[in-house]
Amino acid sequence: MADQQEQFKVAIVGGGLSGLAVAVHLETLGIDWFILESYKEIAPELGASIGLAPNGMQILDQLGVYDQVASQSGTASSVAAFDGDGNKLYDFELLPRMRANHGFDLRFTERRTVLQVLHEKIQAKDKIHVGQRVDKIGHVGDKVQLTTREGSSFTADIVIGADGIHSPVRGEMWRIAAEDGSKVFGDNPGADVATDYGCTFGISEPTNGIKEGVIRQVHKKDTAIGFITGRNDVVYWFHFFKLPQRHMGLDFPRFTEEDEAKFITPDLDRLMDTGTTFGDIYKRKRVSIITPLPNHGFPRWHYRRIMCVGDAVCKSQPIAGQGGCSALESSVALVDTLYAALKANDMKPLSNDQVEAVFTKTTQVRSKRSASVVGEGLLYMKLASWSNTILRLIDSYLVALVPKNTLVDLMFAGAAGGYHSNTLPEPVPKYVLGSGEAVVKA
Numbered sequence: 175m176a177d178q179q180e181q182f183k184v185a186i187v188g189g190g191l192s193g194l195a196v197a198v199h200l201e202t203l204g205i206d207w208f209i210l211e212s213y214k215e216i217a218p219e220l221g222a223s224i225g226l227a228p229n230g231m232q233i234l235d236q237l238g239v240y241d242q243v244a245s246q247s248g249t250a251s252s253v254a255a256f257d258g259d260g261n262k263l264y265d266f267e268l269l270p271r272m273r274a275n276h277g278f279d280l281r282f283t284e285r286r287t288v289l290q291v292l293h294e295k296i297q298a299k300d301k302i303h304v305g306q307r308v309d310k311i312g313h314v315g316d317k318v319q320l321t322t323r324e325g326s327s328f329t330a331d332i333v334i335g336a337d338g339i340h341s342p343v344r345g346e347m348w349r350i351a352a353e354d355g356s357k358v359f360g361d362n363p364g365a366d367v368a369t370d371y372g373c374t375f376g377i378s379e380p381t382n383g384i385k386e387g388v389i390r391q392v393h394k395k396d397t398a399i400g401f402i403t404g405r406n407d408v409v410y411w412f413h414f415f416k417l418p419q420r421h422m423g424l425d426f427p428r429f430t431e432e433d434e435a436k437f438i439t440p441d442l443d444r445l446m447d448t449g450t451t452f453g454d455i456y457k458r459k460r461v462s463i464i465t466p467l468p469n470h471g472f473p474r475w476h477y478r479r480i481m482c483v484g485d486a487v488c489k490s491q492p493i494a495g496q497g498g499c500s501a502l503e504s505s506v507a508l509v510d511t512l513y514a515a516l517k518a519n520d521m522k523p524l525s526n527d528q529v530e531a532v533f534t535k536t537t538q539v540r541s542k543r544s545a546s547v548v549g550e551g552l553l554y555m556k557l558a559s560w561s562n563t564i565l566r567l568i569d570s571y572l573v574a575l576v577p578k579n580t581l582v583d584l585m586f587a588g589a590a591g592g593y594h595s596n597t598l599p600e601p602v603p604k605y606v607l608g609s610g611e612a613v614v615k616a
């Protein structure tokens with residue numbers, strides 16, 4: 175085994191879903207790590223919710239936090255979609271099929287709840303440095319040095335950029351490659367990132383007695399509105415809109431409160447469920463945020479001793495509810511691959527070539543599925559917002575003819591075939607595969 179001095183250390187930039195999942199996994203396997211997070215706290219109140227599909231829930235189970243997340247989240251049980259005039263397009267029950275197929279539910283909660291649970295799971299809280307915004311990374315021999323805007327400096331063997339869509343780590347990775355004269359990222363990385371949609375999302379107090387587990391959507395030209403009721407009937411809602419014109423590149427458009435009002439006001443009278451309009455829900459909002467929704471999977475995730483995961487390299491449309499679940503898959507895949515390499519190296523620090531092999535293998539394991547999550551999310555967004563006549567006709571007439579179980583499989587395709595860790599305990603289904611009956615604990 176490696177002694178203390180030659181222990182391999184992982185710098186994780188970002189204490190969001192990806193970063194915390196990496197940290198819990200590394201800690202479980204006894205690999206040294208630290209997190210640098212720019213916010214002053216882990217899990218700040220940002221008003222975001224998250225749907226955890228079975229592929230995400232099974233990883234949370236492996237990370238040892240299933241019960242904590244399940245007890246603080248609601249189960250999605252039924253879906254109905256309406257057109258802009260309040261006519262029902264289709265509806266279906268979700269629960270029996272989901273449970274029988276996957277052994278896990280689709281659960282909803284606030285994103286910060288999941289972050290808090292992961293944070294609580296971490297033993298070595300002193301390895302989490304908040305209020306540290308990484309702005310420079312450099313390779314020094316076989317190590318990587320990170321400096322923060324606050325003036326601190328940290329050293330590690332590798333850097334994991336779990337720092338979201340704006341990803342300064344990704345920017346540093348590109349800068350270093352360009353300075354090395356490398357063309358692996360192309361001439362102008364990021365220029366091809368397209369943003370066609372935006373979204374206002376929010377959380378509202380229980381509205382009109384709508385109970386936990388309900389997913390409702392309104393589909394119309396260039397707009398999709400949706401809500402999900404979570405635990406204690408709290409309403410998590412979304413108003414997706416098409417931008418007046420496509421935006422290219424990483425300097426994403428910024429929106430104001432006036433923009434939010436401009437996009438939302440025409441839809442306040444849309445009927446979302448019997449007796450409930452979008453305006454009824456919006457009036458009871460606790461918090462709302464408007465944001466652009468870039469859609470992109472970066473083809474290359476690593477350079478030298480730096481690798482990015484999560485939204486930093488794979489940003490999908492949230493309507494399909496897979497961005498965070500996919501980030502969890504990539505996070506554990508990276509740690510699995512790293513652990514295998516370290517184990518084969520007697521847990522001693524890895525050479526440049528060994529690191530390169532870990533990162534390349536991780537990309538191979540994850541790139542195909544990540545790309546399909548991005549593609550399927552965009553297709554779902556286009557279908558729900560009737561982006562052309564064919565999709566409008568399919569959504570208005572054909573979807574209702576599809577057998578309901580097949581609909582569940584199609585609309586939640588991302589839940590199937592997810593990566594799960596080979597270095598953590600196997601996920602334990604909570605429902606019997608095939609029947610969907612609850613597993614009775616011995």
Ligand SMILES: Cc1cc2nc3c(=O)[nH]c(=O)nc-3n(C[C@H](O)[C@H](O)[C@H](O)COP(=O)(O)OP(=O)(O)OC[C@H]3O[C@@H](n4cnc5c(N)ncnc54)[C@H](O)[C@@H]3O)c2cc1C
Pocket residue numbers: 187188189190191192193210211212213223224225226227230285306307308309336337338339341342343373375412465483484485486492494495496497498499500501
């Ligand atoms: C409206 C909406 C709804 C969504 N719904 C779902 C859903 O239902 N299901 C689902 O699976 N996914 C959903 N997602 C996607 C999901 O939220 C993201 O994919 C996931 O949160 C990404 O996690 P991450 O850790 O990669 O990035 P982030 O959550 O963005 O975390 C990045 C972290 O890095 C920190 N950071 C950034 N820069 C620096 C720096 N320089 N130094 C230090 N720290 C830094 C940030 O402060 C942040 O804490 C949704 C997204 C949106 C926008």
